[in-house]
Amino acid sequence: MFAARSAAQDHGQYTQTEVEAGARVYSSQCSTCHGPNGDRVSGIDLRRGQFRRAVTDEDLARIVTNGLTAEGMPPFKLQPVELTGVVAFIRAGLDANTPSIRIGTPARGKTIVEGKGGCLSCHRIGAVGSRAAPDLTDVGVARGVDMLHRSLTDPSSGMLPINRPVRITTTGGRTIIGRRLNEDTFTVQLIDDKERLHSIEKVEIRSMVVETKSPMPSFAGTLTADELADVVAYLVTLRGQP
Amino acid sequence: MREVEKWRSGKVEEVGLVPRRSVARRRGPAVGSFVLLLGTLLSAQVTPDRLVRAADEAQNWLTYSGGYFSQRYSPLKQIDRSSVKNLELKWILPNQVFGAWQSTPLVVDGVMYVTQRPNDVLALDAKTGRVFWLYRHTPSPDARVCCGSNNRGVAILGDTVFLGTLDGRLVAIDAKTGKALWNVPVGDPRLGYSITMAPLIVKDKVLVGTGGGEYGIRGFVAAYDAKTGKEVWRLHTIPAPGEPGSETWKGETWKTGGGSIWLTPSYDPELNLTYWGVGNPGPDWNPDQRPGDNLYTASVIAVDADTGKLRWHYQFTPNDPYDYDSVQIAVLADITWQQKPLKAMLWANRNGNFYVLDRASGKFLLGKPFVKVNWMSGFDEKGRPLQTPQPAGQPTWPGNQGGTNWYSPSFSPRTGLFYVTAWEDYATIYRREFQEYVPGRVFGGGGGRQLLPVPGAPGVRIGRTTPINNWTDAAGHSSVIAIDPNTGASKWKFAQFDMSDSGVLTTASDLLFTGGREGYFYALDARTGEMLWKASLGGQIANGPITYMVDNKQYVSTISGNSLITFGLRD
Numbered sequence: 088m089f090a091a092r093s094a095a096q097d098h099g100q101y102t103q104t105e106v107e108a109g110a111r112v113y114s115s116q117c118s119t120c121h122g123p124n125g126d127r128v129s130g131i132d133l134r135r136g137q138f139r140r141a142v143t144d145e146d147l148a149r150i151v152t153n154g155l156t157a158e159g160m161p162p163f164k165l166q167p168v169e170l171t172g173v174v175a176f177i178r179a180g181l182d183a184n185t186p187s188i189r190i191g192t193p194a195r196g197k198t199i200v201e202g203k204g205g206c207l208s209c210h211r212i213g214a215v216g217s218r219a220a221p222d223l224t225d226v227g228v229a230r231g232v233d234m235l236h237r238s239l240t241d242p243s244s245g246m247l248p249i250n251r252p253v254r255i256t257t258t259g260g261r262t263i264i265g266r267r268l269n270e271d272t273f274t275v276q277l278i279d280d281k282e283r284l285h286s287i288e289k290v291e292i293r294s295m296v297v298e299t300k301s302p303m304p305s306f307a308g309t310l311t312a313d314e315l316a317d318v319v320a321y322l323v324t325l326r327g328q329p
Numbered sequence: 330m331r332e333v334e335k336w337r338s339g340k341v342e343e344v345g346l347v348p349r350r351s352v353a354r355r356r357g358p359a360v361g362s363f364v365l366l367l368g369t370l371l372s373a374q375v376t377p378d379r380l381v382r383a384a385d386e387a388q389n390w391l392t393y394s395g396g397y398f399s400q401r402y403s404p405l406k407q408i409d410r411s412s413v414k415n416l417e418l419k420w421i422l423p424n425q426v427f428g429a430w431q432s433t434p435l436v437v438d439g440v441m442y443v444t445q446r447p448n449d450v451l452a453l454d455a456k457t458g459r460v461f462w463l464y465r466h467t468p469s470p471d472a473r474v475c476c477g478s479n480n481r482g483v484a485i486l487g488d489t490v491f492l493g494t495l496d497g498r499l500v501a502i503d504a505k506t507g508k509a510l511w512n513v514p515v516g517d518p519r520l521g522y523s524i525t526m527a528p529l530i531v532k533d534k535v536l537v538g539t540g541g542g543e544y545g546i547r548g549f550v551a552a553y554d555a556k557t558g559k560e561v562w563r564l565h566t567i568p569a570p571g572e573p574g575s576e577t578w579k580g581e582t583w584k585t586g587g588g589s590i591w592l593t594p595s596y597d598p599e600l601n602l603t604y605w606g607v608g609n610p611g612p613d614w615n616p617d618q619r620p621g622d623n624l625y626t627a628s629v630i631a632v633d634a635d636t637g638k639l640r641w642h643y644q645f646t647p648n649d650p651y652d653y654d655s656v657q658i659a660v661l662a663d664i665t666w667q668q669k670p671l672k673a674m675l676w677a678n679r680n681g682n683f684y685v686l687d688r689a690s691g692k693f694l695l696g697k698p699f700v701k702v703n704w705m706s707g708f709d710e711k712g713r714p715l716q717t718p719q720p721a722g723q724p725t726w727p728g729n730q731g732g733t734n735w736y737s738p739s740f741s742p743r744t745g746l747f748y749v750t751a752w753e754d755y756a757t758i759y760r761r762e763f764q765e766y767v768p769g770r771v772f773g774g775g776g777g778r779q780l781l782p783v784p785g786a787p788g789v790r791i792g793r794t795t796p797i798n799n800w801t802d803a804a805g806h807s808s809v810i811a812i813d814p815n816t817g818a819s820k821w822k823f824a825q826f827d828m829s830d831s832g833v834l835t836t837a838s839d840l841l842f843t844g845g846r847e848g849y850f851y852a853l854d855a856r857t858g859e860m861l862w863k864a865s866l867g868g869q870i871a872n873g874p875i876t877y878m879v880d881n882k883q884y885v886s887t888i889s890g891n892s893l894i895t896f897g898l899r900d
Contacts, residue, residue: 102778102779102781102785102786102787102788103778103781103784103785103786103788104785104786104787106778107785135762135763135764135765136764136770136771136773137765137767138770142473142769142770142771143473143475143771178776179776179778180760180762180776230785231785233784233785234784234785237784244783245783245784245785246783247783247785247786247787247799248782248783248786248800248801248803248804249787249798249799249800249801267801268797269796269797269798269799270798270801270802270826271798271825271826271827271847271849272824272825272826272827272845272847272849273849273863
């Protein structure tokens with residue numbers, strides 16, 4: 088009967104992104120008490136969906152947020168994305184299905200991102216960098232470790248559909264090159280290569296080409312394995328909190 | 330007097346500009362005409378006979394699906410292909426409760442009855458949107474629903490409105506005062522029984538079924554005496570040992586077999602049969618725990634309206650491992666089938682196939698995919714699908730939410746076409762696991778993840794909760810598809826960029842109204858699919874639009890986000 092439930096309740100249908108985000112939160116915050124298999128607290132088996140109180144996903148989210156202080160579970164102040172992720176990860180049977188990626192040192196990664204990597208000539212982190220490519224301020228929440236690594240070494244295969252480069256020619260003869268921020272049946276919203284925002288009605292579009300090849304270069308050859316591990320380590324720390 | 334005329338001619342925006350004294354002066358004739366209006370509005374009772382001919386009462390919308398045949402087709406034609414461009418906003422009723430608003434309103438002689446979350450009923454003036462009364466049932470804390478506090482509407486008989494509740498109760502409400510007349514238990518909420526569907530009135534009975542397919546319920550449909558609330562009959566959707574169909578369950582599995590009901594049945598008065606779509610078996614995704622066909626899950630059942638006896642069934646998805654349910658509306662139509670008249674049942678199923686059945690006998694006549702399907706490769710001569718389960722880790726089309734779902738299709742007797750909102754390019758990779766049954770807890774047995782073009786990309790949600798579509802059409806999209814029942818072939822398609830959970834309405838002027846998650850509300854040409862008009866309402870449209878007439882003016886209503894919005898032609 089899973090139809091039209093609220094976002095926090097669709098436990099059959101979380102995205103892989105959410106499950107992975109939850110896996111990260113789980114390993115850092117939950118596994119200390121609940122254990123890697125989710126069965127360390129008596130009467131609870133998170134992997135098999137057996138709880139003492141919770142029935143719905145909303146219950147789970149509430150318990151994580153408020154804690155059960157009488158029973159020794161502290162409240163956790165998580166970002167909404169992380170909270171959804173934890174529930175998603177529990178509902179996925181604590182199986183993120185994620186390949187293991189080596190993580191280096193964040194501080195060294197930051198130096199590379201801001202220096203020899205040249206990342207900020209296209210990307211932006213906080214108030215620094217270009218808006219031409221997707222903003223990385225919260226990329227550590229949005230994307231898993233494996234996908235960060237993949238985006239660095241094989242950018243096209245890791246590029247999200249919304250970030251695909253778009254080239255639009257209008258019926259008036261204007262050309263707009265950029266990437267989409269949003270789209271619906273009749274309109275598309277973009278940021279162009281000059282960092283200008285556009286909202287275009289599709290009736291005014293003569294042609295719209297959505298490329299599947301990323302303009303980002305691969306860093307597989309230009310950064311060492313250690314440096315890549317450091318960059319990934321830094322990107323993981325970017326969680327949208329200034 | 331001049332000002333009074335202004336007021337009565339509907340220029341309400343001027344009211345706030347005139348001195349207070351003038352407003353007071355206006356009240357005399359205004360109140361008088363209001364009382365007069367109310368008198369005529371509520372004088373005619375909704376008799377069982379009117380319900381039989383509900384689809385012919387062009388000005389009204391008397392049952393959830395607009396009539397017993399559930400065609401969502403209106404004989405109204407004041408709004409037509411040339412005048413539709415003159416539609417304008419008439420009124421908005423904002424809802425104070427968040428979450429998908431899936432209700433289809435009823436309209437009875439100028440009064441609209443609509444439900445809102447969790448279990449409120451509002452009676453309002455269908456012309457102005459102004460409210461007569463609000464009935465509020467607060468569900469017990471024991472209530473548990475898998476998928477949101479949804480309610481899809483009410484039924485009406487005589488001067489009584491009937492509401493099913495999230496805590497598994499049936500309530501009779503006085504249609505003029507909004508006061509409860511009786512309130513009876515239908516299913517135990519502690520075990521996951523709930524009611525989200527609008528009941529159906531047949532003769533002197535209120536017919537209802539229960540949700541709870543994710544909680545290991547044993548589903549049922551039941552009839553209650555409309556006067557007293559006393560149960561008249563009950564038919565379980567999962568047979569007990571010894572009953573026909575029980576051979577499709579092993580051991581004790583029938584006790585937690587699911588078979589929920591969450592949509593209003595259709596009814597053929599001549600055959601005296603009600604037709605119900607039955608939900609998934611329990612646990613949802615682990616068929617290893619329930620070997621067998623699992624009757625009557627993922628089926629349509631034809632049930633005698635007087636006795637509750639099962640007359641026939643057809644199972645769309647035997648041993649359903651995909652949570653496809655079969656919870657769609659059975660659309661009944663008298664059509665010409667291979668040069669002969671046929672009492673047909675038309676059904677676009679969540680499993681991706683469009684079906685034609687003989688609704689007198691249940692005989693399978695046609696099954697044809699309307700979206701990509703790979704869980705089956707065809708049908709045997711009796712209409713049993715030849716299932717082709719995909720290897721573990723491989724995608725199944727259509728995905729978990731199906732080729733379509735609970736939202737209502739439409740059939741136009743004028744065009745002879747069946748119209749359905751479909752999810753296209755959408756697949757799920759399923760996962761099954763053992764699930765122990767614990768009363769009142771989710772009995773899922775696994776789950777699934779959406780097939781995505783790039784690992785880790787955002788996917789399509791069950792409902793739309795953000796104004797930004799960052800999954801794009803790469804994750805799937807919806808179309809309204811016009812299907813010729815004689816061939817199952819699509820005549821035209823109207824594609825949207827995002828998914829849609831909107832029902833479809835057709836009219837005698839060959840208009841088709843529908844919406845979608847993007848918040849556009851559309852009028853299409855029902856013969857060609859050409860878009861004739863649209864309004865950008867902003868919030869997702871997740872109900873079935875309706876049309877009705879008051880004082881010789883036709884209106885069209887839909888729900889977008891948290892607002893019930895009504896359009897009419899410019900005066």
